[in-house]
Amino acid sequence: MxxxxxxxxxxxxxxxxxxxxxxxxxxxxxxxxxxxxxxxxxxxxxxxxxxxxxxxxxxxxxxxxxxxxxxxxxQPVQPELQFVSGEEHKFWGKVYTLDIALKKRGASVSLNDNKLQLVSLPHYDAVQRKQVLDRWYRDQITREVEALLGIWQPRMGVYSSGFGIRAMKTRWGTCNIGSKKIWLNLELVKKPVECLEYVVVHELTHLFERYHNARFYALMDEFLPDWRERKKLTNQFI
Ligand SMILES: [Zn+2]
Structure with missing residues (x-):
């Protein structure tokens, strides 16, 4: 420096x-x-x-x-989330206020207007509450990816062998061309759903073309003409 x-x-x-x-x-x-x-x-x-x-x-x-x-x-903007009532958490591009309820059993998450209600066991700390929320996020994004693949695979005429969700530090998604399996970043659940759709189409396009070359971008233009705006939105700091 x-x-x-x-x-x-x-x-x-x-x-x-x-x-x-x-x-x-x-x-x-x-x-x-x-x-x-x-x-x-x-x-x-x-x-x-x-x-x-x-x-x-x-x-x-x-x-x-x-x-x-x-x-x-x-990178998470607030690495120091405490998972307490009143804290702001994102879901599909919207900000929700966390509302913690303590119960002896049945940790769960539900959406209620602008509130993200998390039922926590009384002894749960921030890490365990985060696990409850991440599990719920994972269910939500899984459902959405299944719906998107249901639309896009027949539309594009290409089929993945399956997909997985995981936390990734440097990418929104990856595609294993050999096994045809797609991996998606769990963080996408916090962005508008158009971002997830963009990444799904991007990874499916890799089943036609391995590299980010002119052919790849021509295919993206054909499938998802506004992919550039979506990419920008995905990388925005919201
Ligand atoms: Zn790519």
Missing amino acids: PKEGKSLYSAKLLINDIPVTVKSKRIKNMYLRVRAPSGDVEVSAPKQCSLNEIESWLFERHDWLIKQRERIAM
Whole structure:
């Protein structure tokens, strides 16, 4: 990390819709950072660099920037959730207030208007309450994926051998071309359902084309013409 030199001026740039703050400093090299959890991009540049030079330097690192922002979007924004009443939790892109009820048996979760009601056993700590909620999330996303595959597999004329849900740190989904099995990130249950649909179609498209090449994107355009907006939504910090 460079020493935090005093900023001589600062400017804003847009690199393919990604807002970037440029800070001109008395330094030798350009430095780039993506801040968590906001995904804000900041570049520190030597004072003799023009905005044009900075812009083309950023465009060369565009793919890296996208990857970093995707990685940050996947990290839970509030790692310190306590699983207590009043806390906000997400489900299909909406924010719900957690409402904890204590009962001797029958831990469960249900939705009630804007409330996510979690029945916890009296001795459960945050970790155990999280397990109850994750189990429910897993059931919900499983049901949704089954429905989506029911629509998309016949529509695309391609069939997976099955799917699994798991917590993944760096990807929304993967597809094992050999076994034709699809894996989806449990975190998708917190995003709007259009995001899950986008990832399902993306992974199914891999059954036609292994690589992210022109043929792959042409197929995506055909199946899901608004996939780019959905991808953006998936990686948004909401
Ligand atoms: Zn892919």
